[in-house]
Amino acid sequence: MHIQDNKKGTIVLAYSGGLDTSAIIPWIKENYNFNVVAFVADIGQSKKDLKGIKEKAIMSGALDCYIADLKNEFVEQYVYPMLSVGALYEGNYLLGTAIARPLIAKAQLNYAKKINAVGLSHGATGKGNDQVRFELAYTALDPTLQIIAPWREWIFRSREDLLKIFKRKNISTTASITKIYSKDENIFHISTEGGILEDPWNTASNDCWSWTTNPHNAPKHPEEIHLNIKSGRVISINGKKLNPYKCLKKLNKLGSKHAIGRIDIIENRLVGMKSRGCYETPGGTIIYQALRALEQLTLDRESIHWKNKIALEMSMLIYDGRWFTPLRDCLQKSSDIFSQYVEGEVIIELYKGSVIILKKRSFNSLYSSKFATFGNDKVYNQKDAQGFIRLLSLSSRIRALKNKNNIFLEYIYVALGWKIYERF
Template sequence: MISRKINKVVLAYSGGLDTSAIIPWLKENYNVEVIAFVANIGQSKKDLFGIEKKALKSGASSCYVSDVKEEFIKNYVYPILKTGALYEGSYLLGTALARPIIAQKQVELALKVGADALCHGATGKGNDQIRFEMSYAALAPNLHVIAPWREWKLHSRESLLKYLEERNISTTATLEKIYSKDENIWHISTEGGLLEDPWNRSNKDCWSWTVEPEDAPEEAEYISLRLKEGSVVAINNQELNPLKCVEKLNQIGSKHAIGRIDIIENRLIGIKSRGCYETPGGTIITAAIKAIEQLVLDRESFQWREKIGLEMSLVVYDGRWFSPIRESLQAAADSLSSSINGEVILKLYKGSVTSVQKYSPNTLYSPEYATFGKDEVYKQSDADGFIRLFSLSSRIRAKNKLK
């Protein structure tokens, strides 16, 4: 508990079981006014329907809902795509990217209404508690932070349901809802249930957006993506803003079972966890960016971009969005992306996305040099001197061993 008197708390509210219980718990244990904040980042309409009324019935004095979908994709997702960040080689950071914008808007509201504290519903086992509180620390270090899961004695779904029932607070959560899902416009994740045993195969209940690969169309679909400075700006020659691009590609990709991963990842806190993640639009965009990078980036630049992507994946995953290292990595990626312009034709078929045609005005690929036929621009004898110099240290080392 915090020793200093707290009068007003802004809670990052989702309307789910945890945050529904947090509102009355805060009032009972801290005797505070609770203001609920909801960030609309593209979760299902079912989750958002009646959410203000639900928060008020749970005991909140007011509920603010902010639509941040467009800002989320434009200012958080698209910049990170330029870096090539993939956590542990496959995760497009769907949940991790959403937390800093939620925290930022929550802080802005707290400062506007004169709140003393911030509260989130992340558990003490997960990454989100770190992501929220790293953002709070960077944006509003003077505000107190309350993390109920690290304080209360309600440590199971059963206890939370009983707690709400005793206070006559309704919830749509039940004991039968065994999966934990996190959804935004960029991705949806599924954890818990049978996935807690890594030997269990995922089933249809573990996937929400994408069809089973076996049920995807028998005929491949070809789509065109146009890129400008590392960002998709048009689909099939139709210019769209970042949000509309993602929405359209999510729809197309889901139909073809694109963007599924079933992984066991290393959480920052040290626990391994398993999840089924779906990022159909993101997977398609990533394939398009990589296709143009192959044409444009020289060997050293590509290796540097790979290093940027690896480091950025850790920075975002660990909740260090509002930090100098994130800004520095982003600046480096933006510099490399200035020449990532062109068009890509992608083939979508039963879970796979393949670049089949690519063009860039900045390409370094030259058919005259690459041809296996006769050419007039490359002297193969020039390779002799290059190889002798490149292998010099190896030859010296071998001679030393013979002495």
């Protein structure tokens, strides 16, 4: 059947095959009388998640299911630009879920326009950040399409409610009451939320970690890796050239083995509440540390300080779903100027959850042992520092002298019996 020829309007749903989006398909059909086409973004999630996903969508009532291969685009045009900026939300989170949303939304919208759909839908809850991320992207790219957000409309209040509906309708699902985590996976990261994690006093169980080895069980001996970096991107691992996607995949494997990239955090959601999540970003953590190591060598003091400000602003912008904005373009282009200097080699040690920078070098390095040495040198005149310090401290010296003179005058006023305020 050609979707364009069907008389009913069509909604394109961002479909993951999980509990929420599987329930949304029949709900939209029953409550809006629209056809539903499931849109699956392949951004490097597990093959088992994609296996049979089209059949599952159609069994749930979808008219069709389209799978878009976005893996390379995701890494090259979203993950690496973000890593090169150094965006890190609230000092911990490498934004693995947030950075995927603008790409999914854009590809979903483009497909909707291709089949003349009347609207878009997503499975984000009314409590979360993703509803904002999806809908800001939809609106920025085409505000004329209808948006359906079932979690803000339907009578179900929890995933337990959905499980009851699935059981009643004999729809299969891998979720259960005892294992009702919300997981999000792509080539960059995997996150786990919900379940026992909703109590901060509960220790994350083994079920909360999907990729990385428990640090206690990680190899007893460290492993060294040699990264070559050009223009803020890893281009080879241990001498083997790989494209960005394959580089990330390889580093994920190495990092997971050594328990790299695990964080268990409570973050501030955009909607105001706090939430807890276990995030695993092994390859991304290695790349992040390698890029920062080369920046230390190649960027001057003012540039690094400015870049840190850009990184902070970019982290909030990505977290809030404001990717398709002029501000994001501005921050990205500013960072790209710095990235052209960030190239060289880094040797890293991976050991039981730690990324240790052992060596780094670059043709663009501003570090000079001739100037920095504590030994005898012939390039730096230490007497020059005296004039520098006097100029740097000039405003402080003037303030101190002024305060000293004011105190002296106050002593005279008191001795003469004058009221201090009379001098004004």
